[in-house]
Amino acid sequence: MTVVPAQQSGGGGGSSGLYDVLELVLDRGLVIDAFVRVSLVGIEILKIDVRVVVASVDTYLRFAEACNRLDLEAGPRKDPGLPDLVGEMTESGARGKSKGALSGAAETISDAFKQARDDGGSEREPQSRPRARKAAPSRRKEEQE
Amino acid sequence: MSTYVYGITAATHPSLPEGTGGVGDPPRGVRILKEGDLAAVVSDAPEGLRPKRRELLAHQNVLSEVGAEGCVLPMRFGSVAPDDRAVTGVLAERAEHYAERLGALDGRVEYNVKATHVEEAVLHHVMAQNPEIRALAESNRQAGGGTYETKIQLGEMVAAAVKGKEAEDATALERALEPTADAVSVGPESTGWLANVSFLVKREVADDFLEAVERARGEMPHLEVRVNGPLPPYSFVEPGPAEPAGTAAGGADAGAG
Numbered sequence A: 001m002t003v004v005p006a007q008q009s010g011g012g013g014g015s016s017g018l019y020d021v022l023e024l025v026l027d028r029g030l031v032i033d034a035f036v037r038v039s040l041v042g043i044e045i046l047k048i049d050v051r052v053v054v055a056s057v058d059t060y061l062r063f064a065e066a067c068n069r070l071d072l073e074a075g076p077r078k079d080p081g082l083p084d085l086v087g088e089m090t091e092s093g094a095r096g097k098s099k100g101a102l103s104g105a106a107e108t109i110s111d112a113f114k115q116a117r118d119d120g121g122s123e124r125e126p127q128s129r130p131r132a133r134k135a136a137p138s139r140r141k142e143e144q145e
Numbered sequence B: 001m002s003t004y005v006y007g008i009t010a011a012t013h014p015s016l017p018e019g020t021g022g023v024g025d026p027p028r029g030v031r032i033l034k035e036g037d038l039a040a041v042v043s044d045a046p047e048g049l050r051p052k053r054r055e056l057l058a059h060q061n062v063l064s065e066v067g068a069e070g071c072v073l074p075m076r077f078g079s080v081a082p083d084d085r086a087v088t089g090v091l092a093e094r095a096e097h098y099a100e101r102l103g104a105l106d107g108r109v110e111y112n113v114k115a116t117h118v119e120e121a122v123l124h125h126v127m128a129q130n131p132e133i134r135a136l137a138e139s140n141r142q143a144g145g146g147t148y149e150t151k152i153q154l155g156e157m158v159a160a161a162v163k164g165k166e167a168e169d170a171t172a173l174e175r176a177l178e179p180t181a182d183a184v185s186v187g188p189e190s191t192g193w194l195a196n197v198s199f200l201v202k203r204e205v206a207d208d209f210l211e212a213v214e215r216a217r218g219e220m221p222h223l224e225v226r227v228n229g230p231l232p233p234y235s236f237v238e239p240g241p242a243e244p245a246g247t248a249a250g251g252a253d254a255g256a257g
Helices: A018-027 A041-050 A057-074 A082-095 A101-119 A129-135 A137-144 B053-069 B084-093 B095-105 B119-129 B131-142 B148-180 B203-219
Strands: B003-010 B031-035 B038-044 B072-074 B079-081 B108-117 B183-186 B195-202 B223-231
Touching: A018 B053, A018 B108, A018 B223, A057 B119, A057 B131, A057 B148, B003 B053, B003 B084, B003 B095, B031 B084, B038 B053, B038 B084, B038 B095, B053 B072, B053 B223, B072 B095, B079 B084, B084 B095, B108 B119, B108 B148, B108 B203, B119 B131, B119 B148, B131 B148, B148 B183, B148 B195, B148 B203, B148 B223, B195 B203, B203 B223
Parallel strands: none
Antiparallel strands: B003 B038, B003 B072, B003 B079, B031 B038, B108 B195, B108 B223, B183 B195
16 A cells, blocks of 8 residues: 555554654644634643653652662662763663653553543554554563563 | 545545545545645544544544555644535635645655653763762762752752753754755654654655664664654645755655555
8 A cells, every 4th residue: 555664554554653643643734724623622631741841859859769779780880980881771771671751751641542542432442552662672671561 | 514624635646535434433434625736635524523542543544545645735633614615715725835835745754753761771871971970879879868858969960961861862863864854843842752853754765764763773772762654744734944945846756656
């Protein structure tokens, strides 16, 4: 159907990764003044939920805890050399348990979506997660946890 | 009966999805309204249409079906005209503008790229690059975690450093991907990704673009990079500042299979 090989098929494959495409469908695209738009009340809430608030006490505390954990895992190294740390980062960092404010955003969206879906009653339920996984191999581990 | 509008395309579009299921439950059948050289992809607008998952999907599915075979100007979700005549009226009134946009976007698709930090990896980075943070983390740890105040202090420093790293990585990612794109559209910052960037890519170089993504993933393993596409050119329907001159070239270069 489509001539372009990619993660998401060009024809009819739109069920995939919808929550990544969500804000494009809702926020971009052509707007014509002569037409009205349906109310997006629920969606406004979703958009606020999605925000990552870096500048909050909760975030600070969480980062502080994370740094403590990080040090413990890395061993008691008072003055870690840069290359050393970077090496560790690529080895263990990328597949570590890294849920939190940063990666948590995606979950917030999917949760919000789930809510919207439940709210909608008997709707077909295309899988969005496996597709997201396919698009981002580095995510795999994280999502299994 | 009001009319739901999915997108605008050329009347000569090779395969308009007439009859495909659109928004609503049961799905309203997609119809085509032609006016001069243009066509609008529409359906009846269901009563009480809301931005539910299945409706968003229906909107996107209809558009990706149209977009697979030719250029379409996608409407933003939820555009409803009073009736069919209002739609053809708009097509007639702004025919030149839409024809120009269809020409500019012909043979091109949108890829949306979103990136987040792998948190632990970025914290390693931040610690490695910032002796002050390292020292404070160390002293907190020796004090059995530190006091509330020193934790806040550490967290604040880390948050600032992470923010700086976000901006740095967003720029690096954009730089890595823009050479294969015709145009770049940076999405709103508030949505929780360190980068949310759409790239307008010629169909025939889509592979090059995806390879660039793979390279970027390899070079920046502390980033989680998600790609969605090919999509209808949601972010490029209106000429913006990111649009380079001379995009009207190209023609039917994709050949549409």
